[in-house]
Amino acid sequence: MKTKSFSLICALILAFSGAVFAQDDDSDEWISGGSESRSKPAASSSYDGGDDSEFANDADYAQAYARYKNEATSKAEINRQRTEGFSRAIMLGVRAQGGTNTFFGSNSDGWSLGWQAGGGLLVKMPLGIKDLFIVPELTFNFRQYRYEQKTDYGTNEASIDIMMFEIPIIVRYVLEDYNFYLGLGLNIGLKLTGSSEFDMGLDIGNDKHYENTIATSGVEVGGALDLGYMFSRYVHFNIRVVQCFTSLLNQTLVAQKEFMDSTFLTFYTTAGISIFF
Incomplete structure (x- = not known):
């Protein structure tokens, strides 16, 4: 009787500990992501400055886009002025x-x-x-x-x-x-x-x-x-x-x-x- 009781107690302990370890593994993956999710970058689309873009409310993206547009416009304006200045000169x-x-x-x-x-x-x-x-x-x-x-x-x-x-x-x-x-x-x-x-x-x-x-x-x-x-x-x-x-x-x-x-x-x-x- 004592042997059966001891065996039953050991079986319950092993089953409980396995469930705990399984939960810990799922929690880690939920927190940091699995190996597949960690290696795959999040899908993204280009920001065109419009209100319909998914980045419209992202301040960092908006500032970066504004800087890009300003630099592109400045270069185009400089090239235009150089061309016009040469033709005027x-x-x-x-x-x-x-x-x-x-x-x-x-x-x-x-x-x-x-x-x-x-x-x-x-x-x-x-x-x-x-x-x-x-x-x-x-x-x-x-x-x-x-x-x-x-x-x-x-x-x-x-x-x-x-x-x-x-x-x-x-x-x-x-x-x-x-x-x-x-x-x-x-x-x-x-x-x-x-x-x-x-x-x-x-x-x-x-x-x-x-x-x-x-x-x-x-x-x-x-x-x-x-x-x-x-x-x-x-x-x-x-x-x-x-x-x-x-x-x-x-x-x-x-x-x-x-x-x-x-x-x-x-x-x-x-x-x-x-x-x-």
Whole structure:
């Protein structure tokens, strides 16, 4: 009897202790998670800043998202400003022009208004001072000068045709509030080709015709004045006045006696349209 009672008591103790150990294992897994749950990260979705997101009420996520958006916006704005600043700083354009010309200087009487036309490239660059720019150009310009003079024997007529490669270098001050600009600079002309004609008309007949007896020089230097209006950032209109300081007449090669003691200082005015890119 005592042996049976002792065996029954031992069996009850073993059964009770097994139940306790089983409960302890379940409690540990409930507290810290099982091995499977510990190794698998919680499912998450991206935060788009909206109120419907599961992270909308999470302050940490909201702050992180705000910082991300601010940094992304700042970078985009910086890139935009850099691009805009470069385009504002240096602009490439084309210019077409047309106008009239004549000569001033000693023994230049009789030279009336001629015409000219041309076009080329220009670059607008800042000088580091607000509203002040330098605008160099490369322009091909055709000019025709006209001459007519009454004499005791009849009427003399002449013309000079010349193709010039001109390099105006203009410093421009911009009045942005009024869309106007004023420019002042140097104009350098290099002759590409040139020809001349001289007709001596006699009242008694027997007119005479001479070609290439009015020789022209290869280099011309003068001052330039610009007055312009900006229709937009990309389209400008301007009037340019140029007065040359050096004579277009080549004294050593001129063969027409009427001009041997003359000085031909070119004066011309052109109207031009510039288009920038």
